[in-house]
Amino acid sequence: MAVPVAQPATVSLRACLALLALGVGARLVLALGTDIYFDEAYYWQWARHLAWGYYDHPPLIAWLIAAVGVRPAALLCGVGTVAAVWGLARDVHGSREAAWRAAALWSVVPAGTMAGVWATPDSPLLLFWALALWALWRERWVLAGLASGLALLSKYPGVLLAVAFLATAVRMRRLPAGAWVTALLGAGLFLPVVLWNAQREWVGFAFQLRHGLGGTGGLASFAEFLGGQLALGGPVLLPLTLVYAVRGPREQFLLRAAAVVPLLFFGYAALRTRGEANWPAAAYVAACVGVAGMRPVWFRAATLSGLAIILAVGSHLLFPLLRFERDVPLARTHGWSVLSALAEPERLFPGTDARSVAVVYAPSYQLASQAVRYAGVTADTAGGGRMSQYDLWPRPEVARGQDALWYSEGREPPEELTARFTTVEGPVELPADFRGRRVHTFLVWRLRDAR
Template sequence: MKACLALLGVAMVARLALSLGTDVYFDTAYYWQWARHLAWGYYDHPPMVAWLIAALGLRGTALLCGAGTVAAVWGLARDVYGNREVAWRAAALWSVVPAGVVAGVWATPDSPLLLFWTLALWALWRERWVWAGLACGLALLSKYPAVLLGLVFLATAARARRLPWGAWLTGALALLCFVPVVLWNARHEWVGFLFQLRHGFGGRGGWASFGQYLAGQLALGGPVLFPVALVYAVRGPREQFLLRMAAAVPLLFFGYAAARTPGEANWPAAAYVAACVGVAGMRPVWQRAVAVSGLAVVLAVGSHVFFPVLRVEQRDTVLWRTHGWSVLRELATPERLFPGLEARNVAAIYAPDYQLASQVAYYAGAVTHTGPPARFSQYDLWPPPALTPGQEVLWVMEEGGPGPPDELTDRFTAMSDAVELVSGYQGRPLHRFWVWRLWGLKH
């Protein structure tokens, strides 16, 4: 019990330190932009993360969802085993799963998905069909892969040769919650559904991308938890078949997707919720191995974030993602960068990708938009900034990116030379941005 509380305490401190001691993550800034334009859907995901950010803020969303998921894992494990001590072990194990830590630090669609996925599993285990339907519906409003909960339950029902009538109510409530997202997609040419299908199955995969998937699971799932989760899925207790399927289905589904297209390591993160509950009932040696290996990954990466010792020849991805973005605050006062410019005349700031455009919006408080070669994103579903004679725009890019595109320069008669913005952390150079001023808007 004391070891579990110590593990929970260390994990909580690590999450708070990472949340308060790093810059806003670029994907999180993108979802913050969504929160400024609330809707029933977005190009990439359903709307839950945007709603929560609008209500709780960036850090509040991640931290509260993270804490709520730990509490829900505790409740699920208590009911599975009928033992509070095992429940504390499960909660402690989940608290150090790297994927869960990340979702509890930076607000992404995984943050609410993991919370409502766990609540749905808990309600399904107890056969509380109304609560299960609401939790499944909220999970669907968080991220499309929540549909895998249906496969998990159907596999369990098929194994038991039993489909309770209450399960139909669960399905009806979940679909009812999801109807507004379907209607939003219908009004926008099904962009959300089509993007996810292309993103998950439309690329070129193979053994290389599948190997990257396995490596990602060893990192974000845990070097011990990932293989143990597979063993639990195959050889776990018969009475825990629901949880075993909740571990197996996401891992197998996204493993198949990884063989078709390069994926993201966090995609099957929900599988590790059930895996932690399963490990909590195993021999202590496995519990210790999972806890120590997971905590080691979290502390190793976390210590590098604040006290980098290793030297990376190319880009240090960990530091690049977590520090140095705040230099974009300089764009809030563009007259300091371009003498003679009147800040009130700057109508918008353009960038070549949605992540940078969102970071500029967050740190500079500016109207932003994307331009070529940016891939299609939510920005393309929003109307572009309206420009009038006398107004100017800025183009910002990171080193190595393209200069202002012809689609933008052709609209203006004059363009300045590039101004450089440089940021670093603890003596390590991280970001080098270039900014252009364009004025003389053509009629």
């Protein structure tokens, strides 16, 4: 049975515009009211070393940050995705009213809001996924190839849109000749990333396979995945997505496949490893278009539940009232500016000559990137943390007699590092507060006189 279509006058244009305004306002306030968090700082580091690939992801987010800046890259991609969803829904439903409903719904999907505020590979992925899906729907094969290639240059899961298209071709028993143009263009744009990986023992592909399908999973990690989708997709939008995928109109099979393929793939991955809730975010692009054609009561429920999550989380990030033992969202988005003190080691360790400090070491790529972003120092990782782009870049040189700093949130400098220096001083505490909350307690050690 097909999903019932809403009457155009039932959900007013004024209500949709209000939701769009709230979505844009929330993005701007969060972008201006939070610190650059560590993943953004990491991609900003990439933007200072432009290449065709990086250890973790393809390069497009780095190129965008280099062109327009960190938060502008996310905001522009977010606005572009809303516009692409509007255009896709207009063509799918043949109705401007449905287009406004779809755009309004997407503007309050928590996963889409995150990608429209904080610059990650999801930001361009969602934009070019939506554009590619729109072009495939209209059978504009050249545009589809360009958008698909840019989606792949954003994030490797962009290939899942090709899976959805092939599933549609099998279902409809039709593979248009123009689809080969799309495939060739998309593959051509992605080819430099393949060559970059080939020259580096396929490190990017191997990492993503281990990260996405390796490790220890099971029912517990799947339950975490499901909880993440209820939060980032929405407690109403997620079940509606599944309903649309199973019972949506036959002629919308491409969109139904584009909604369900990412959820199925990453749901399976969650049984293999502990993943991230944002991984299937692209599924909700097609879902919003589909829900725009459902009964108005479901559209209202989906938009209001998504908006409630955005307002609740956003207000907590800006004006926290509740206290949590481990407030991860608050720690990710505040308190990083105190790291500017790493640029002035004489304040932390009196008598230190700042010119003698060659490098700041940290146990992770996140902390190393934040040191570069907020202190403008040379930074590197040490201590056997997860491999990252820092392991592919040349290691900073520390000449004999020079000093270094080590900072972390509780972890002492590893022996492999301290053995390279004559003495170790510290730690000195570097606390970070936000609105009366202690969000970080950084500890800094001075490593003196390199051997």
